[in-house]
Amino acid sequence: MTRLAVATIALVALIGSVALAQDSTPKVQVFGGYSYVHVDNGGLTGDDLDFALREVNLPFGTASNFTGWNAEGQYNFNRWIGLAADAGGRYGMPITGFRNDKLSGLPKATGYTFLVGPVLSYRTKSRITPFVHALVGDDRISLNATTITGVSTPVSSSATTYDDFALALGGGLDFRVARHFALRLPQVDDLRTYHNLNHFYESAFPNRLFDGLPLHQSNVRISGGIVVSF
16 A cells, blocks of 8 residues: 555656646747847949939948847747747838938838748756747838939939748747746847849839849848747
8 A cells, every 4th residue: 555655646746747847838928029130132232223323423322230129929839849920020221321411311111021930949947948940921121202312313212012922040049037027038030031122122213223133132130028928
């Protein structure tokens, strides 16, 4: 009887420890925070803009640093495998002034990603949980309508929006600070988009020719923020 009681207690303890380990893995995680995106502008240069927009006094330049936000919902099937839905926004001015401080009306650009895919996490008793993911979906880029002044002839841009395939390969670290809260420090993604930037800029600037820009871009997205677990 004593052996049976000990074996029963040990079995109950083992089942309890397994259940506790399973319960320690959150079923749902929600992440939200800031993102910085180094945008691949497809090799577009100020010289390209000067030529396409018919300026000869070299007024234009380009910029690649965009800021924005990143949000994600993740469902965990077990302690290792999950499925994430990711959304992000980025904002900036891809066209800048180069040698002319009097330029105004430069167009503003926005980009939005909507992605989904599997997540692999390495969960231990440590407060740190590293993870990797592969996300696929859609990326939408837009340029607003405006008129650039401060050049020899004002240049008008039309509002234009393009959607195309996107892929994010990356990962990060979650640092648990409380039972249901963690800090993501950070998440880094190779965000690959497949826009035809030649057509995009030709739509934004009608009757202007852009040629030779590649049909895919490799952007770098760095995100950080708060993770809430349920």
